[in-house]
Amino acid sequence: MDVSYTLAISFGIVCILSPPASALDAKRFVVEGAVGPYGDGQYEYIHPRADAVHVSELTSIAVREGDEVISGNLADLFDVTGEKSGHVTGRVVLARDNKTVIFYADQPFAQREKVSVKFGPGLRVRRPTKVWDRRSEHASREAFELNSTYQAVARHSPGHGYELDSHSIFFDDGNTILAALTKIDDVIHNVVQVLDADRNVILEWRTTEDFVGKADPVLLDLRENPPDYYHINNAQRTPDGNLIVSLYGCGLVVLLSGKSGQILWRLGGKTSDFTFVGDDMDPPFFGQHDAHQLFNGNIIMYDNGRHVKHGSPRPSRVLELQLDLDQMTATKVWSFSHPSGLRSKCCGGLQMIDNGRGQPATMLIGWGYTGPFFTEVTYEDNPRIVREFEGLRGHRPLLHPWEGSSTEAPRLLLCSDANGKASTRNGSIDQLEDWTIHFSFNGVTGISKWRLYVGNDRDVPLDKPLLGRDKTAFEEIITLQELVDALAAENFTVTPRSDTSSANLYVRVVPVKGDDDLLRPSKALKVPMTLSSYDEPRRAGTLSPPAMVVPCGCYQPDIGRREHLHRPKPGAESAVVDMAAVNECAELCNASDTCETFFFFEDNGECELDGTRYKKRRGLHSLQGVISGRKNCLEDTR
Structure with a gap:
């Protein structure tokens, strides 16, 4: 292939250029496969576009003819010159799709300079082939992909x-579809990217290229700084x-060519290509969310019925539209609003x-924003609610x-x-029924029941459970009264400490999956108890709660700083969960003039x-x- 052309690009903050009249008058619906998207029909995709403005100084320069590239000497395909940078050196790579040839400059382009790009000759392609793979760009703000053990992969x-x-x-046949943000002239603009492995x-x-002049779909006069006119919430x-x-801020849904990135049609808002029927x-x-296309071609979305910053609310609903691309009509074929008439301004x-x-x-x-968390309804002319989950959003x-x-181990x-009813006396809570042990296994599915074991030291034997408990909720709870009653029923012998006025019990739990699949046991939870009326020969006494308060409402278990993710773990970890030590850490924070949060x-x-x-x-x-917590929470509970 022996083709060359010149592409002018403006970098940095410059005035927005209006598109030519021909671009505004042209029909926005583009038939896939039509020639001429970039003038001569030779290329399927070029980035940045000719005469693009507000381009990132870190941009790459990409060209895609549309068919598989025969790799060879690609280094000489690009001749890049900047008004300020002069001749720009860089590296040329072939993307994983084997179609997109990309130039990466060795240094960022200069602010406010025009860049000339000449491409070719020498690009050789093979017809036809399609190859896709996975992964994406790494930057300071990231989305984490987790596996079934919730580890970042x-x-x-x-x-x-x-x-x-x-x-x-979204993960897309090995590629990743991301939305991004950029601020230009104190306005937030949106970017959609497809990245390969x-x-x-x-x-x-980018909204900066298509939302210009009469083609700008802005509906709201937002007073926030910087204004977020477009606000992508789905791609x-x-x-x-x-x-x-889906562009929440302008009540607009657009369809982009999966090959060129050009707008094929606009639905809704003040620049809609469609007339609405029915x-x-x-x-x-x-203010819509989650607009997507069904396999029958219909467009379905959650229509919030308002923008969080604007307008009187109307009942939110699901809306399905059938598009006629010949008559350019959008006909309502199905909708559902909650019987309560709820209105949700967000999400x-x-x-x-x-x-x-x-x-x-x-x-x-x-x-x-409003809740319920979800409602499942029949997909028919007169929908009925099948089930509903409230209490969350x-x-x-x-x-x-x-x-x-x-x-990890269970918590x-x-x-x-x-229980929210306990009263504090002399700095402690002295009723066994007011003290509770909580256990859960975050994210683990299929648990049917729990087994609870007790010992006099941290090496709790797991041969015979003291209690069994069917799993009924995310977090199971037993009171210390239940624990003490079970100890008495099993004639469990408590070993006192040297002063015989206290004893430490250690509790472990094991989740059971299915009928008898024992999963990982928990660490031992230290339960300090007050021991009274101890009879040495009989090795028996009366157990009551410890002389302290453990306000779990003050603590955030399993919450740390992001920087703690990379904290090296010690060679030998403690096998004990000691809430008294957590309290001591909280007291240190209370006593500090600079502490606001403790970990x-x-x-x-370590505290x-x-x-x-x-x-x-x-x-x-x-x-x-x-375990983290905030300053003064202990004082607030006393």
């Missing part, structure tokens, strides 16, 4: 130096290989559930088969305030005092074996 972030938009990440951006679409692959993008809502949807989503075996499909709906519901396990905690590490008993308050848990991360 990959990290995903946008290319070209953009910031990850955490609303949307070698972190190459093989397709990119994913369609069944026919294109990309569908629906009396005006606008037909607004939400849906999933079509294939129930198999000839059973009719159902629709799983998450109502977002989430951004988007998903129902999939899942079998989770863990590389145990001892609390003196869990207690169970593996070695870390931190001067940050961590509002809304920002900067914190789920991390087994770390």
Whole structure:
């Protein structure tokens, strides 16, 4: 292939250029396979586009002809010159799709310079082939991909130096589809990227290039700084290989070519290509989430019915539209609103559930900010609720088969305030029924019951359980009264400490999966007890709670700082969970003039005092074996 052309690119902050009149007058629906998307029809995809502005200084330069490239000497294909940078050196790679040739400059381009790019000749291709693979770019803000044990196996972030938009990440036949953010002239703009396994951006679409002049779909006059006019909340692959993008801020859904990134159509908002039929809502949807395409070609979405910053709310609903691409109409064919008429200004989503075996499909709906967590309804003309889960709320519901396990041990905690009724006397809570032991195995599925074991030292024998308990909830609870009653029923002999006025019991639990599959046992939980009326010959006495308070409402188990993820673990970890030691760490924080948050590490008993308050848990991360809490919580409970 012997073709060359020149591409002019403006880097840095410059004025936004209006598109030519021909671009505004042209029909926005582009038939896939049509020639001429970039002038001569020779190339399927070029990034950045000709005369692009506001391009990241860290951008790569990509060209894709559309067929498989015969790898060879690709280094001489690009001749790149900047007004300020002069001749730009770099490396040329072939992306994992074997189609996209990408130039990476050795140094960032200069601010406010125009760059000329000449490409070719010498690109050789093979027809036809399609090859895709996985992974993505690494940057400071990342999405973590977890396996079935909840361990991070990959990290995903946008290319070209953009910031990850955490609303949307999809795995796509080995590639990754990400949304990203960039701020230009004090306005937040959005980016959609498809990345391959070698972190190459093989397709990119930016609002800065298509949302200009009359083609700008902005509806709101947002007073926030910087204004977030467009606000992508969903970007994913369609069944026919294109990309569908939901823009919450402008009540707009767009379909992008999966090959070139060009807009094929716009649905909704003030720049819609479609006339809406069969629906009396005006606008037909607004503030929508989770817009995607069904296998029959219909578009379905969660229509919030309002924007969080604007407009009177109307009942939120699921809306399904049938598109006629000849007449350019969008006809409502199905919708569902909650019988309560709930209105959700933020978040939400849906999933079509294939129930198999000839059973009719159902629709799983998450109502977002308002809740309930999800509602499942029949997918028919007069939908009825099949089941509903209240008490929580989430951004988007998903129902999939899942079998989770863990590389960690089950969690145990001892609390003196869990039932909310206990009263403190002389700095302690003295009723056994007010003290509770809590145990759970976070993320592990299939647990049917628990076995509880007790010993006089940390080496609790696991040969005979003291108690059995069917699993009824995420977290199981027993009171110290139940524990003491079970000890008496089994004639368990308590070994006192040297002063015979106290004794330490140690509790471990083992989860049971199915009928008899014993999973990993927990660490031993130290339960300090007060011992009175001790009879030495009979080795018997009366057990009562310890002379202290353990306010579990003050503590965040398994929550640490993100930096703690890389903290080296000691060679020999402590086998004991000691809540008294956690209390001591909390007291140190209370006594400190600079401490706002404390972190207690169970593996070695270390107490870390931190001067940050961590509002809304920002900067914190789920991390087994770390217990955190805030300053003065102990004082507040006394």
